[in-house]
Amino acid sequence: MTQSKSSVAGPPGSVLREARESAGKSITETAEALNLLRTYVEALEQNDYSRFNSPLFARGYIKSYARYMGLDVDPLLKDCDRICRRDDEQFQRSKPQGRAKAPGNARVIVALIMAAFIWSICYVLLSGPVQKELAVHILEQRYNAPRSLRSSTALGESLLRGRDDGDGGIISAQHPGQADSHDVRLRLRAEDDVWFELRNVRGEVLFSGTQAGGTVRHFDTQGPIELAAAYWPALKTQYNGQAVELPSPLPSNALRVRIGEL
Template sequence: MARQRPDGPFRWRTNCVRPVAPPFRRPPRLNLQQVATRSKGAPVSIGNSPEDDRPSPDDRPSPYDDEEFESVGSVLKQARVAAGMTVEEVSSETRVRVSIVHAIEKDDFSRCGGDVYARGHIRTIARAVGTDPAPLLERYDGEHGGRPEPTAAAPLFEAERIRPEPRRPNWTVAMVAAIVVVIGFVGFTLFNGGESGSGSKDPVAEGTPTSGKPAPKPTPSKPADPKPDPADSAIAGAPKDKVTVMVSAPEGRSWISAKDHNGRLLFDGLLEKGQTKTFTDKQQVDLVLGDAGAIKLYVNGEEVEDEFEPGQVERLSYTKGDSGDDPQVG
């Protein structure tokens, strides 16, 4: 810098040299293939030949790389929400477990058990939520290596004919039959010889006089003890300090119900023909007879003289002071 005299007081003039900037150079333009390749970290050659500008098959953009293209799981989830269905409702309708439905909506097909089952689940869920499964299956095949090829069935081979072996004679059965015949012949011979020996002694037996003692008279056998009457057993076994009701079905079956004074159920069921039930309580027994005409009642040791008609339903109550003639009709 050169310093000069000031023209006025405290004024100096300086000559400054400004640096000259290099000329601006515009960077070369890159095509789409070169930009995509450079973003991946691979070396890029900037050339003007048509072969360099032509994208390779591996670098061609895929229709599924578009961010606006929704995944299979998101499409199914949006369709389910639009249909107003929950995951549990979809699972109940499609028979697909809830955890698998959640996984598919998150594009996790590892729980499906393979591509075949995954495609089946996608098709079933899409139909349940009211969307077309065809584009979803195409999307799934494009992301998972295409549709699985059907496996050829194993060839069927005609089974060899089994030649029947010639049957051999069963000598064991023949020997057993021969032994049985020999034993039978020997036994028959011995039996006939014994009868001829006993026949020669018959005339001697006929000539012997019989003894004069008369034959003893047969003693009459005692009659069997008759079976005890249910009424007698009810009378003998009835306690005095309780109410005892015995229900019998001598002529037919009937439904009966019995409760104690607290309302606790003692019996509720069918009383078959010939069966007997006895109910005891400290205060009161309540009965319901479905077919009163087929029932015999014994209350506190006394038979109830009823006039119930067949098929008649009766509600009766008995206490420990009642007899067979004074029931309390419920």
């Protein structure tokens, strides 16, 4: 049953009000005695059940009110049910048909489509540029080491440096052309003492030596770059914010790789 949407004169509300007034009790006094809100007592006397969540609450309040005033409960509850049935019939007659709801549903659908469209635009604008995929190639050729090596070399350094050529020079490496160059922000973290050598796109040596474990180095240069490490697992590399991952298992712990963006 639906709730009444307006006050209705007559029983049971009029009977309750007359009984209260005959007893000389105010609405506030009655509300305190019944442990109800003042507005609830007023609603019961006006047969306005729209203030309650359900007609069942109205029936319970009427029963308590009638007993408080010493009235017969059953006739008042019948009057309450009569009012609720009448309100329910009025609601069913005034209930809009399904076709009448179509325009409202259409507006909701259009609003959802517009919201999704706006969200898509905001996502594209705010998500920033798409991160490029890294190209990592393991190179076969290794750099030779100078003759004046330190007495204590880092782990795997001798494996990477190999043998000197006849003149003690360094074997030159082929480097990609500058046509494919791009800005690079390189971050190198050494998990342990490790020797490495870093070259930019022009083949210029940016660093060649041992980095202490637990330290971090940053390089701003032009890529693609070539990075040689005596013990690759000890060197954690990030290329423009992306972690450089090599295929597993590695052919050797001493590697030289070329890293760029596709």
